[in-house]
Every structure is written in structure tokens, then in C-alpha cells.
Amino acid sequence: MKFFVRTIAIAALALVGACTTPAPTMPVAHTPPVENKAPVTILVSIDGFRADYLDRGITPTLSALASDGARGPMAPSFPSKTFPNHWTLVTGKVPDHHGIVANKMEDPRRPGEVFTMASDDPFWWNEAEPIWVTAEKAGVRTATMFWPGSNVGWGGKLVPHGWGAVEGGTRPADWQQFNQQIDNTQRVNAVLDWIRRPPSIRPQFVTLYFDTVDTAGHQSGPDGAAVNEAIADVDRHIGNLVEGLKALHQPANLIIASDHGMAATSNERVIALDTIADPSLYRIVESGPFAALQPTDGNEIALEKALVGKHGHMECWRKTEIPARLQYGTNPRVPPVFCLADIGWLILPKAATSEFAGGTHGYDNQAPEMRALFIANGPAFRHGITLAPFANVDIAPLLRHLLGLPDIADLDGEIDPLRPALQN
Secondary structure, three states: OHHHHHHHHHHHHHHHHHHHOOOOOOOOOOOOOOOOOOOEEEEEEEOOOEHHHHHOOOOHHHHHHHHHOEEOOEEOOOOOOHHHHHHHHHHOOOHHHHOOOOOOEOOOOOOOOOEOOOOOOHHHHOOOOOHHHHHHHOOOOEEEEOOOOOOOOEOOEEOOOOOOOEEOOEOOOEEOOOOOOOOHHHHHHHHHHHHOOOHHHOOOEEEEEEOHHHHHHHHHOOOOHHHHHHHHHHHHHHHHHHHHHHHOOOOEEEEEEOOOOOEEEEOOOEEEHHHOOOHHHEEEEEOEOEEEEEEOOOOHHHHHHHHOEEEOOEEEEEHHHOOHHHOOOOOOOOOOEEEEEOOOOEEEOOOOOOOOEEEEOOOOOOOHHHOEOEEEEOOOEOOOEEOOOEEHHHHHHHHHHHHOOOOOOOOOOOOHHHHHHEOO
8 A cells, every 4th residue: 555655655756747847949030120121212214204304293203202202394405305314424525525416327437337226336325424323433232114215235346247246245133125115114123123122133223214204205295194094103113112112121312313205296387398498408317306417428518508597497507506595516426417407396308298196305405395304202312392493414413422423524414403302
């Protein structure tokens, strides 16, 4: 009996000991610390977004960014065309100084060649260094989701018979060849994917380009329903960009700009060149809101006699006499005779033979219809600032400031007009 009691007691003590043995400790999950990210600078272009489009009540994202940041009336450079002004935005020089003087042009050093918006031979682009090249040289990683010229090996040289190969030259660390079939959603997602990268390969400067507002403006004119649809669509996509940056806890200094505005055109406002000057006297390099004319052999004086001066809704000059305020005419790529139409008028080789209505740009850069969008928002900028009118050559100095790049003296623009928008 005593043995049985003792056995029960030992068993009970063993059970108590088992019950009081500490349970194994489960590992504690540690939330990784949120990275303290430096602001990224993002330059957004909405091609053809006229400044007053912002007042149509269909841009909740852009309007909020403008109200919470800075906005101002920005004049494009002359001519108010896409490629010249996109190159101005990233070089700080007017087209006459950076060399991209038109969307279509010739150069006396390359007889028989024509620059178009598909040209990526560095020869045409090498006259002014773009901001992404300056940044890459300084160790600032860059990425371009489309931008005219960003696919060019800047500073390099095309290899003869090399199927487009370039010797030397600098491009952004990441870049995309322009393709209209890549839609706005894909463009925004590409930028967010770059921002999602680890710090070692994450860009500090990014460009993003939207062309749909300009396309709609050309097709239907600035007051067409298609333009409003395109404006609203781009606004939604910029909203997606903003929300994506927030989800990634990525602060950003956003510079949202356009290259030019848009004016309505019609077959009822056409200037027929062949009714003013004999077509045998000239070759048209480019026409539309302006006409760039190359005299045929031996006919320069005759062409000047026929064209130089005022002709109704068009005025023509020798290139050396183009009004100084346009800052245009010293570059050898500007042909000897240059004509500019009044807003809404078109200079065409012949009279229109069918009805049309649409829109275009390229007119006097000080015309209200050509005025461009400018919005700046982010930690570097003050809130609720409206700037005095300024020129788009001032954007590149602002970008240099945001990226910590040194000032240089040979730019046509300066940061001073934009300083009131900056926090410090």
C-alpha cells in the first residue's frame, strides 16, 4: 500500500513538473524598417497641353497638384514645336542655340540629309548637353520613359554602315524608344517599376511623356471633345502615378510641363505660297504655321524680293532679320528665308482643295494660344504659389538645382524666376 501511494505521489510530481516546464518561445516577426528615401525628381511632359486647359474643370489631379504646389504661365521657345521645345526643357537653351531648330530641318554640313522626328544620329543633337547626360556624368542615375532625344547616344558619333550603332556617347541608365502603341498605363507603370527598384539601381531623375493630348488637338482642334477626353485621361494617369509613389513611400518633386499650346486651324485660313512667289524660286523645308524656305540655285535675291515683308496674314524675313524677340535665325540650320503666319493661319504650298478643321502649333511663342503648362509639386516646393510669367529655358536650371548639379553660365535660362516656388 505504501509502495502504491509513493508511486502515485512520484507520478503526480512528474505531472506537475511537466506542466510547469516553459513552453518553447516562438520567434518574433520583425517588420523591416521603412527606407528613408530621398526625393526623386520626375519631369512630366504633356505634349500640346495648352495652359488654359487646366481651367476646364476636368483635371482634378493636376488642379490639386497646382493648388498645393506652384503654377505659372510659361512661354515656349520659338518655334513653338515639339522637338525644339522638349530639347529646350532639358538643355536650358533656345532652339537657335541648341540646334534642334524645327521638327524638320536641314544642315549645310550634311547636304542631302533631312532631320525628322525619327532621327537619332547624334550629329543633330550634339550642340547642347541634356540634363540626363549631365546627371549621369555626376553619378546621378537617370531613366527616361520617352523624351525626344533621350534615345540618342549624346556626344557620340554614328558608325558608318553600322546599322545605327553609335561610337561613344551617353544615354540615360534606363530609356525607352518612343512607341505610340505603349499606352499611358504602361508608361506610368514603367516609371513605378523603376522607382520600386533597390537603391543601387533606382533612378534619381525620371522623365515621363504623354502625347495623346497633342494628337487629339491636331485632329479635332483645341476645343474638340477628343481633346477634353485626352486631358481627362492623362489627368487620371498622373493620379495613378501620384498614388503609386505614395504606396511606395517615395517622395517626389514633380515638374509637370508642356512643350507648347494649340490653336484652331481651318481650310478657310490658308496662305498659298505659290500665289505669292514662283515655286521655281524655292524649296520648302517645312511649312504650316511657318514656312522655312531654301532658295533654288541662284534665286536667293529673287526669292527675297518676292517674299520679304508683310503679306496679309503672313510676314517673311531674311534669316538675319527675324525679330530679335524670337531669338531665332543665327543657327545655320535655319534656312535663308523664313515666313510666319498669324495665329490660326497656315502657310501651305498651294490653296486647300478640301475642307478641314483641326489644330496646330509653331506660331509666335508669346501668343496666348501657345502658352504652356507648368506645375511644380513636392517637398522642394512651397504651397499655393502662382509665378509671374517666365520662359521654358528656366526649367533646366530648376532641374539642376533639384538634382544638386552645379550652375553653368552658358544657359539661356536662369532659376531666379522660379525661386519664389522653392522652399529654400
